[in-house]
Amino acid sequence: MRVPADGLVSQMRRGALEYCVMALVQQTPRYAFEMIEALGQTGMLTTEGTLYPLLSRLRRDGLVKTEWRESTDGPPRRYYELTAEGRRALTAFRVEWVGFRAAVDGILQEARKS
Amino acid sequence: MTAPHADQLIDGYLARLNAAASDLPKAARQELLDDVGAHITEARARESEETDAVILNILDRLGEPATVVADAGERLGVRPPQPYRPGVLEILAVILVPFFWPVGVILLWISPAWHWRDKLIGTLVPPGGYLGVSVLALVAVSGRSGGCITMTNAAGAVIQNTCSHTVPSWLQTLAAVVLTIVVYALPLITAGYLAIRLRWGRQPQAVLA
Numbered sequence: 001m002r003v004p005a006d007g008l009v010s011q012m013r014r015g016a017l018e019y020c021v022m023a024l025v026q027q028t029p030r031y032a033f034e035m036i037e038a039l040g041q042t043g044m045l046t047t048e049g050t051l052y053p054l055l056s057r058l059r060r061d062g063l064v065k066t067e068w069r070e071s072t073d074g075p076p077r078r079y080y081e082l083t084a085e086g087r088r089a090l091t092a093f094r095v096e097w098v099g100f101r102a103a104v105d106g107i108l109q110e111a112r113k114s
Numbered sequence: 115m116t117a118p119h120a121d122q123l124i125d126g127y128l129a130r131l132n133a134a135a136s137d138l139p140k141a142a143r144q145e146l147l148d149d150v151g152a153h154i155t156e157a158r159a160r161e162s163e164e165t166d167a168v169i170l171n172i173l174d175r176l177g178e179p180a181t182v183v184a185d186a187g188e189r190l191g192v193r194p195p196q197p198y199r200p201g202v203l204e205i206l207a208v209i210l211v212p213f214f215w216p217v218g219v220i221l222l223w224i225s226p227a228w229h230w231r232d233k234l235i236g237t238l239v240p241p242g243g244y245l246g247v248s249v250l251a252l253v254a255v256s257g258r259s260g261g262c263i264t265m266t267n268a269a270g271a272v273i274q275n276t277c278s279h280t281v282p283s284w285l286q287t288l289a290a291v292v293l294t295i296v297v298y299a300l301p302l303i304t305a306g307y308l309a310i311r312l313r314w315g316r317q318p319q320a321v322l323a
Contacts (some may be wrong), residue, residue: 031127032149032156033151034158036153041162046177047175047176047178047181047182047185048153048175048176048177049131049150049153049176049177049179049182050177050180050181050182050185050186050189052153052182052186053142053182053185053186053189053190054150055147056142056145056146056149056189057189057190057192060190068148071257074155074156075152075155077156079153080153090228095304102203
């Protein structure tokens with residue numbers, strides 16, 4: 001059954017996905033398929049094809065940079081890595097997210113008690 | 115081992131993706147197709163045994179081409195193409211094409227509001243607008259004596275003058291009148307045609323916001 005929050009949740013997931021992807025390449029460069037495998041188990045990415053426009057967007061905005069690397073078992077792969085600007089954006093999001101999550105959690109729990 | 119219909123399934127998917135992405139800017143569309151192509155190669159390499167079902171699952175997980183493209187449009191901030199709004203330039207072009215041909219035609223070709231086929235029709239039907247029609251009419255009048263053959267001898271005296279009037283003269287007159295009306299109405303018909311074709315406009319390429 002469709003609940004009214006469906007649209008909101010999918011929009012939130014869509015927005016948060018950008019930062020999840022950035023977080024995935026914060027420590028080590030990864031190629032797209034690796035990210036899909038990592039995201040696949042979380043339910044954050046239901047339509048795998050939509051990751052590619054997202055990555056293009058991040059690259060266009062200068063939040064990630066890319067580099068082609070040879071692969072031992074196939075054609076070269078494009079690796080994505082967080083830029084300094086991406087790092088700043090991710091840090092800002094972390095702060096916002098923690099505050100937002102705490103506020104919503106607090107209100108939802110408060111409402112349940114009363 | 116390769117699935118029996120792997121190439122057909124994958125080519126079909128990529129063709130549908132390409133078609134769905136026709137509104138994306140060319141570079142963005144090419145990048146999406148390259149990325150998805152690489153994804154499919156990567157996914158296939160991970161399967162120990164490949165069947166048609168395996169390929170179908172890979173494509174299913176990628177998502178419907180229309181869904182992927184709609185998401186790409188939003189992510190990349192692609193504005194849907196705005197139809198071109200005709201203005202003074204187009205009005206002037208429609209008026210000047212029949213009455214002041216060279217200028218009208220230049221405006222016609224400058225404006226993005228017509229397809230090139232319509233521009234060609236506007237330019238060539240009739241060539242020169244009323245100016246061209248007048249020249250044509252003059253040529254036609256001066257050529258009317260062409261039906262007569264005059265033979266002269268060496269001294270210049272007429273020895274034979276035959277005019278071939280196989281068609282009754284009233285029919286000739288009627289034909290001339292009809293032809294005149296058609297020829298003189300033609301520039302206006304063309305102008306009307308251009309005015310009608312204007313409404314559809316030309317779809318400019320989608321742009322990145």
